[in-house]
Amino acid sequence: METLPNHNKLLTYRALQCAAAELGVNVSDLQIASVSGGFSRNRRALVSAGDRTIFVKEVDVDLLPDAGERELAWLKKDYGVTQLLQKLHPQYVADWTKLAGDGYVLMTTSYASADGWLWQPSAEKFVAKRYISAVVAATRELENTQLADEVIEELQLQPFTTAELGLDDGIDRVIAEADIRRQLIDNYRTLLPEQSEVNQQRCQKIIRLLSERDKLADISAHAKQFAKQPENCFDHSDVRSDNLAFQPQTGELKLVDWNWASYAPRGSGATEFLIDMARHGQDVTPWLDELNAEMLAAFVGFYLIRSLKPPLQPGDNLRQMQALSAATAYDLLERT
Ligand SMILES: Nc1ncnc2c1ncn2[C@@H]1O[C@H](COP(=O)(O)OP(=O)(O)O)[C@@H](O)[C@H]1O
Ligand SMILES: [Mg+2]
Structure with missing residues (x-):
């Protein structure tokens, strides 16, 4: 982790490992970019390798006053509702989403401003x-x-x-x-x-x-x-x-x-x-x-x-x- 000084500001090693596994590369090959907005205390970033980019959101209990039960439940619900709506109203939710890292890491399709969103x-x-x-x-x-x-x-x-x-x-x-x-x-x-x-x-x-x-x-x-x-x-x-x-x-x-x-x-x-x-x-x-x-x-x-x-x-x-x-x-x- 010490070798990734800029990375661990946006996401912890746990989230980086999840993203690396998803993108099929080593953690050291990841490129990480910040996003604007958001009111929760979760970590979040856009993570890229080669020509693929995903959005990663993470519950880091070190940033929370408690053990993060509320945030973990929110992440799980966000994931569950998105999955349900992918069947019912696919046009209004992320095409792809995955809950990983013991439920601490949510990954979704990137809709980055850089791509015109x-x-x-x-x-x-x-x-x-x-x-x-x-x-x-x-x-x-x-x-x-x-x-x-x-x-x-x-x-x-x-x-x-x-x-x-x-x-x-x-x-x-x-x-x-x-x-x-x-x-x-x-x-x-x-x-x-x-x-x-x-x-x-x-x-x-x-x-x-x-x-x-x-x-x-x-x-x-x-x-x-x-x-x-x-x-x-x-x-x-x-x-x-x-x-x-x-x-x-x-x-x-x-x-x-x-x-x-x-x-x-x-x-x-x-x-x-x-x-x-x-x-x-x-x-x-x-x-x-x-x-x-x-x-x-x-x-x-x-x-x-x-x-x-x-x-x-x-x-x-x-x-x-x-x-x-x-x-x-x-x-x-x-x-x-
Ligand atoms: N799939 C995505 N692709 C690109 N950027 C995203 C995506 N999801 C969220 N963001 C960016 O991250 C910000 C906060 O995300 P959000 O999921 O709303 O977090 P929070 O729970 O902190 O409100 C958004 O305002 C947007 O700028
Ligand atoms: Mg939000």
């Missing part, structure tokens, strides 16, 4: 429009996936969205506690100057909302309706641009990171994705009909209260992202 909306308007359309259409098609109860149980696809979101007490705490409202207003004022113009307007709008009791009560009531919606639609449940690759030349779309997949209310995937797109400055006007308004209402309080938590790691922008997501969800809610 987009891991964020394109700066070109018409490409971004095709990209958003493709993702929304995919979430709609995936919703109709019917699975036997045994499969749902085995892959842990049981619903959790309405309980987690619709029954979240965030909005009611915001209504009940003046201190929380003051803190949120302060945060938005701090955040505001660094934002794009459209996000500045959203921050101002939610600052106004925070002193309007009746409107907050409306949102709370609306969010509680979300908890009553049937959760009968298959959903990726983490549809964001860093979890999907789009090939603008061919229109192909691949979703990765299936560890949150579950049954959820109709429109959940599209709604989550359109919040992400709007926050990134994309105009989502053509897809307003796709939004689940009750889910948007539920997101407002859910993200507001989480944005007040301390950062996960010093300097990360998770809490800012949550504050902007709350403001974006509110803005979209007003437009439905």
